[in-house]
Amino acid sequence: MKRTLAFLAILLLALGLAACGGGTTEGPEASATPQVGTTATPSGGTVEISFWHAMTAANQDTLKALTDRFNASQDEVKVKLQFQGNYEENLNKLLAARGGGNVPALIQLDEASIQRMVDSGLITPVQEFIDRERYDLSDFIERIISYYTLKDTLYGMPFNVSNPILYYNKLDFLEVGLDPERPPRTLDEVRQYCDKLTIRESSGRISRRCISLEIGDGSWYFEEVLVKYGALYVNNGNGRDARASEAVFNGPEGREFFQWWHDLVTSGQALNVGRNPDGSQHFVAMGAHQVSMTIGTSAALRSIFNVLELGQVKDVELGTGPLPGIEGSSGGTSPGGGVLWILKDRPQAEQEAAWKYIKYLVDPQQQADWYAGSGYFPIRRSAYDLPAAKEAEAKYPHLKVAPQQFLETPPDAMQGPLVGPFVAVRELIRRAIEQTIQGSDPTQVLDAAARQATEEIQEYAERVGD
Amino acid sequence: MAVTTTEPLPVLPLAGLAARGLAQLKRLAFALIFLSPSIILFGVFIFYPLVKSVYLGFYETDPLGNQGDFVALDQYRTVLTSEDFRHALWITVLFTLYTVPPGIVLGLGLAMLANQKLPGISIFRTAFSSTVATSVAVASMMWLTLLNPSVGLINYFLQEADLPRIDWLNDPDWALLAVSLTTIWLNLGLATIVFLAGLQSIPERLYESARIDGAGRWATFLHVTLPMLSPTLLFVTVVGTILAFESFGQIHILTRGGPLDATTVIVYSIWQEAFQRFDYGVAAVQAVGLFILVLGLTGLQIRFLERRVFYQ
Known part of the structure; x- marks a missing residue:
């Protein structure tokens, strides 16, 4: 126990696991001064561009390897990777740097950034490059492209797509007589499993909880559960038919999710790991046998394989399953993860260079390598047939869970929400979760959050307009 | 900081005054050279942001972070x-x-x-x-x-x-x-x-x-x-x-x-x-x-x- 504990503690320091959605590391690297150095060499030859990214742990290593390969393969473009903290910090730094000429040519932001970036006027839509050279999008997964498409224009290029999935320990399932190959599919099933998986001592003390729940990405899981059921988050078709003017996530489905979270934590069956500032606490709880399940991004998969392969985490046999949804969900999720934006403040030559690098990153070969080296699933259909992807899937079948869940989506399924002030609205959801696990009535806090979200959305719409 | 002052010339009082003024100026310039690193650092990282904060406080900001109208207090x-x-x-x-x-x-x-x-x-x-x-x-x-x-x-x-x-x-x-x-x-x-x-x-x-x-x-x-x-x-x-x-x-x-x-x-x-x-x-x-x-x-x-x- 002690050794594992010490090991996990070191591990925790060494890795800032999660790489997707909300809360990620604010490690020492994040406080490093952002560098300016983006200069296009005027004397022809190599164009050097900066790429601000938000990848950590294994994902950062893989991105670096892919970029090195790109830089070595040609001498027209040289990409300099600059880690600028998590997605939110990337956005903050971009907004702070604009106008000063210190913006990069390319920036990676999360899926929630789309409406704000489109409104900001800071970007050159990738559609312009696509139209100009008739770049073929037919191999791209439609649902991913359409997520980032507004008014028939693809603004940013999706690159790293992830989904929340269920992680569990098969050995714990066996111990309490559950089928280790059948993870719970719905929120109700999670409750039933939890009745068995929670272990109470005779004194009433809980020695092992059922599931660890993190609030940092909790707002993202909430969005995905609603999409999976087909329930709207904001009005006007999730902001896709017209700009949203009202938050409507407090319907029966939203309430069910909140009630579920409230019940699991207040009954002691779930371990609340809070904001999860280092992005790994929900996983560490599972590695330390404090819980048997957790919900997390598929983008953590490769980092988790790496940790498990060190052999120090004993008695964990990893199981994965789709994100548990509301009973009657038609299946299908929204593409989480990151998108690449080309900044229009940079000289044309740098934008062209950024486009060249984007084409490289979304090429099937790179997408397959990226899949194996991260847990983000390919956005190209043909990438799944490449040996790199096949081999990775054979070695790590868990990789297949997220893309399967995503690709199951019926063609007419609802698309994820577009919200201008998404950062603020997600924060409202996180606060509402905090309130309800402290005992407040789930319906009331959700209604209050919806009212406040509507205010934020209306204020944003009033000021930004169309 | 030890700075040697030039001796005033004894012949012409006016020239002496001018020389003293020059010496003072020299001393000031010398001091400024030594102070400049902290003046620049304080100026850039403390005084400028301070003034800018006061200024920003009088203006609205739109949700994209652009400066909006003057709204006084x-x-x-x-x-x-x-x-x-x-x-x-x-x-x-x-x-x-x-x-x-x-x-x-x-x-x-x-x-x-x-x-x-x-x-x-x-x-x-x-x-x-x-x-x-x-x-x-x-x-x-x-x-x-x-x-x-x-x-x-x-x-x-x-x-x-x-x-x-x-x-x-x-x-x-x-x-x-x-x-x-x-x-x-x-x-x-x-x-x-x-x-x-x-x-x-x-x-x-x-x-x-x-x-x-x-x-x-x-x-x-x-x-x-x-x-x-x-x-x-x-x-x-x-x-x-x-x-x-x-x-x-x-x-x-x-x-x-x-x-x-x-x-x-x-x-x-x-x-x-x-x-x-x-x-x-x-x-x-x-x-x-x-x-x-x-x-x-x-x-x-x-x-x-x-x-x-x-x-x-």
């Missing part, structure tokens, strides 16, 4: 009447009370221990003051690990001692205390160094006369050490309070201001306005408010505490 009114700001103020006061007095007591205690004349004492002095060389980010990551809800060492020891585990960072009743603990630890090194320097500057003869007068340990501490340390105490109190009011890193890394705003101090609230809502105007107003508050508080501290300070 509207935003000041909004902030001063907002419950969130009052809450942040209250949390800041609590945070200061939780961190500054314990920091002083512990720092003084450690400094007194480190002030013994023992072989190898420098090892302890280094250890006690080592947190000065620890960045906020590193210290916070360390404490984040120690306080981890599932594998935190502190909870592990509590459990071994048959005490209930504490949900340090995720229970609104404990979070501020946990962040304060980190902060006390982090600032302890500085307090220890300053107190140690203060203790070492107390002349031995004062202790000798106290001994001759028959003062015991406690009386010596109360009537010799404390009065002689009073300038140091004032310094540590003022600097500690300013540090507490400006704390951000540990809160951002440990709790993100949560749970339920239990650790949202003013600086964190400024960050939320500026970087979650992109409302730079309101954030600037809060920043100006914080500036006035710290300025006023420091003034009060110096005015009322300095009366009790005994300068040798």
Whole structure:
């Protein structure tokens, strides 16, 4: 126990696991001064561009390897990777740097950034490059492209797509007589499993909880559960038919999710790991046998394989399953993860260079390598047939869970929400979760959050307009 | 700074005056050269942002972070009447009370221990003051690990001692205390160094006369050490309070201001306005408010505490 504990503690320091959605590391690297150095060499030859990214742990290593390969393969473009903290910090730094000429040519932001970036006027839509050279999008997964498409224009290029999935320990399932190959599919099933998986001592003390729940990405899981059921988050078709003017996530489905979270934590069956500032606490709880399940991004998969392969985490046999949804969900999720934006403040030559690098990153070969080296699933259909992807899937079948869940989506399924002030609205959801696990009535806090979200959305719409 | 002045020429008084003026100018230019690094640094990183904050406070910000209309004092009114700001103020006061007095007591205690004349004492002095060389980010990551809800060492020891585990960072009743603990630890090194320097500057003869007068340990501490340390105490109190009011890193890394705003101090609230809502105007107003508050508080501290300070 002690050794594992010490090991996990070191591990925790060494890795800032999660790489997707909300809360990620604010490690020492994040406080490093952002560098300016983006200069296009005027004397022809190599164009050097900066790429601000938000990848950590294994994902950062893989991105670096892919970029090195790109830089070595040609001498027209040289990409300099600059880690600028998590997605939110990337956005903050971009907004702070604009106008000063210190913006990069390319920036990676999360899926929630789309409406704000489109409104900001800071970007050159990738559609312009696509139209100009008739770049073929037919191999791209439609649902991913359409997520980032507004008014028939693809603004940013999706690159790293992830989904929340269920992680569990098969050995714990066996111990309490559950089928280790059948993870719970719905929120109700999670409750039933939890009745068995929670272990109470005779004194009433809980020695092992059922599931660890993190609030940092909790707002993202909430969005995905609603999409999976087909329930709207904001009005006007999730902001896709017209700009949203009202938050409507407090319907029966939203309430069910909140009630579920409230019940699991207040009954002691779930371990609340809070904001999860280092992005790994929900996983560490599972590695330390404090819980048997957790919900997390598929983008953590490769980092988790790496940790498990060190052999120090004993008695964990990893199981994965789709994100548990509301009973009657038609299946299908929204593409989480990151998108690449080309900044229009940079000289044309740098934008062209950024486009060249984007084409490289979304090429099937790179997408397959990226899949194996991260847990983000390919956005190209043909990438799944490449040996790199096949081999990775054979070695790590868990990789297949997220893309399967995503690709199951019926063609007419609802698309994820577009919200201008998404950062603020997600924060409202996180606060509402905090309130309800402290005992407040789930319906009331959700209604209050919806009212406040509507205010934020209306204020944003009033000021930004169309 | 030793600058040689040119001797005035004795022949013509006028020429002498001119030469003296020139010499003065030269001295000023010379001084400016030496001062320029700090003038530039202060100007760029302190004075310019300060002026800009005041300026931004008078303008609205649109949701994309662009500067909007001039609104004079509207935003000041909004902030001063907002419950969130009052809450942040209250949390800041609590945070200061939780961190500054314990920091002083512990720092003084450690400094007194480190002030013994023992072989190898420098090892302890280094250890006690080592947190000065620890960045906020590193210290916070360390404490984040120690306080981890599932594998935190502190909870592990509590459990071994048959005490209930504490949900340090995720229970609104404990979070501020946990962040304060980190902060006390982090600032302890500085307090220890300053107190140690203060203790070492107390002349031995004062202790000798106290001994001759028959003062015991406690009386010596109360009537010799404390009065002689009073300038140091004032310094540590003022600097500690300013540090507490400006704390951000540990809160951002440990709790993100949560749970339920239990650790949202003013600086964190400024960050939320500026970087979650992109409302730079309101954030600037809060920043100006914080500036006035710290300025006023420091003034009060110096005015009322300095009366009790005994300068040798």
